[in-house]
Amino acid sequence: MPSTDTASKATEASLWTRVRRQCTxxxxxxxxxxxxxxxxLLLLPAALIKLCVPHPTVRDWCAGRMDRVVGLFxxxxxxxxxxxxxxxxxxxIDGELRTDRTYLLVCNHQSWVDILYLLxxxxxxxxxxxxxxxxxxxxxxxxxxxxxAMDFPFMRRYSSKAKAANPALAKRDLETxxxxxxxxxxxxxxxxxxxxxxxxxxxxxxxxxxxxTHLLKPKAGGVSYVIDAMGDQLAGVIDTTIVYPTAEGPxxxxxxxxxxxxxxxxxxxxxxxxxxxxxxxxxxREQARAWVNALWDDxxxxxxxxxxxxxxxxx
Numbered sequence: 001m002p003s004t005d006t007a008s009k010a011t012e013a014s015l016w017t018r019v020r021r022q023c024t025x026x027x028x029x030x031x032x033x034x035x036x037x038x039x040x041l042l043l044l045p046a047a048l049i050k051l052c053v054p055h056p057t058v059r060d061w062c063a064g065r066m067d068r069v070v071g072l073f074x075x076x077x078x079x080x081x082x083x084x085x086x087x088x089x090x091x092x093i094d095g096e097l098r099t100d101r102t103y104l105l106v107c108n109h110q111s112w113v114d115i116l117y118l119l120x121x122x123x124x125x126x127x128x129x130x131x132x133x134x135x136x137x138x139x140x141x142x143x144x145x146x147x148x149a150m151d152f153p154f155m156r157r158y159s160s161k162a163k164a165a166n167p168a169l170a171k172r173d174l175e176t177x178x179x180x181x182x183x184x185x186x187x188x189x190x191x192x193x194x195x196x197x198x199x200x201x202x203x204x205x206x207x208x209x210x211x212x213t214h215l216l217k218p219k220a221g222g223v224s225y226v227i228d229a230m231g232d233q234l235a236g237v238i239d240t241t242i243v244y245p246t247a248e249g250p251x252x253x254x255x256x257x258x259x260x261x262x263x264x265x266x267x268x269x270x271x272x273x274x275x276x277x278x279x280x281x282x283x284x285r286e287q288a289r290a291w292v293n294a295l296w297d298d299x300x301x302x303x304x305x306x307x308x309x310x311x312x313x314x315x
Contacts, residue, residue: 025256028084035080039073040142047149060186066150067128074123077116088261089117095269097125101235102188104226104272105129106292107242108215108299109194110249114242117265118192126238127188132177132222153180177225185233193222195292200248214303218296224275224288231272239268241299243306245314262313264306270295 043066050062081087097103103126107114115131122129128150135154138144148154155176162169181191195218198204210217227234243264244250250260275287 021257021259024084024086024258025253028080028086028256031080031084032077035073035076036142039069039076040146042072043069043146043149047145050149059183062149063151063187070119070128070150071123074119078120078123081120084258086256086258086261087113087117087263089263089265091121092264092266093125093269094267095236097238097267097269098235099124099127100188102127102184102230102233103190103236103238103269104223104230104234105190105192105238105240106195106223106295107192107240108200108303109196109198110200110242110244111255112199112252113244113250113255113260114194117242117263118240121265121267122190126190129190129192130180130184131192131194151180151183153177174225174228177222178229181226181229184230190238191226191230193226195219195222195296202248212296212300214300214307215296218292220285220289220292223292224285227273227275227288228284231274234272237270237272239266239270239295239299241266241302241306243303243310245310247307262310264310266302266306 046062046065046069050059105118105126107118118129130150130152131147133147133152133154135156138148138154153176156172184191196216197219198216200214200216204216208217242249244260245262246254246260254260273288273291275284275291
C-alpha cells in the first residue's frame with residue numbers, strides 16, 4: 001500500500017503535468033495565431049492584386065506568390081510544434097511524391113487537426129493542397145478571404161430532399177468543381193477530398209451504422225467530380241490514413257497540450273481509377289462509389305492495425 005508521502009508526490013506530479021500542458025497549449029496557440037496573422041499580411045498584397053486585376057497572367061503570378069507564403073506558413077507551424085513538443089508524428093510514404101505533379105488526396109477525417117497535419121505534410125513533398133469547403137466558410141475572418149484568394153472551391157451543401165425536388169442543384173456542385181479545377185490546369189495542385197463529408201464521432205457512427213469499424217460511410221461525389229474534370233492531369237491518388245492515440249481523434253485544445261501523440265500517418269500513392277463512360281457501363285458516380293468503398297475496406301483494416309500498434313507502444 002503506497003505511503004501518504006508517495007501519494008502526495010504523485011498528486012503534485014499529476015497537477016504539475018496538467019498545469020504544464022495547459023501552459024503549453026496557451027503558448028502554442030498564441031504563437032500560432034501570431035504566425036497566421038503575419039503570413040496573412042504577407043499574402044494580402046498578392047490577394048488584393050488578384051482581386052483588382054483578374055487577368056489570367058496576373059492571377060497565375062499571384063497564385064505562385066501566395067503558394068510560397070503558404071509554404072512558409074507550413075514550415076513555420078511545423079517548427080513551432082516541434083519547438084513546443086506538440087503533435088509529434090510518424091510519416092510513412094509508399095510511392096513517389098513530387099511537387100511538380102497534380103494529385104487527388106483522399107483521407108479519413110477524425111478531427112480539425114487533420115487539416116493542420118495535411119498543411120504541414122505537403123511542404124516540399126506535394127503541391128499546396130486545396131480543399132472542397134462549405135460556402136459558409138467564405139465569410140470566416142482571414143481564413144475565408146485567404147482561401148478564396150488561393151482558389152479553394154466553395155461548395156453549397158444541398159440536402160437529398162432538395163436535390164430530389166430540384167435535380168439541377170446536383171449539377172451546380174459539378175459545375176463549381178469543374179470551374180475550380182479549370183483554374184488548376186496550368187499549375188500543379190493537390191485536391192484534398194474528405195469523402196466521409198464530416199468528422200468521425202460516436203453519435204454519427206451510431207446514426208449511420210456503417211459496415212466499417214473505424215470509418216463513416218464515404219461519399220463518391222467529390223472523387224467523381226475531380227476525376228471527371230482532371231483525370232488526365234492527375235499523377236495519382238494519395239491514399240492518406242491518420243490515426244491518433246485517442247480513437248475519435250483529439251479536440252483542438254487537447255492537441256495543443258501535447259497529450260495526443262505520437263500520431264501515425266500513412267500516405268500511399270495509388271493509380272488514378274479509370275471510369276468507363278460507355279452506354280453499357282454503370283454511371284461514373286456508381287463506379288466511383290464502388291472504387292471508394294473498396295478503398296475504405298482496405299483503410300479500415302489499416303486503421304485497426306495502426307491502432308493496435310499505438311496501443312502496444314503506449315502501454
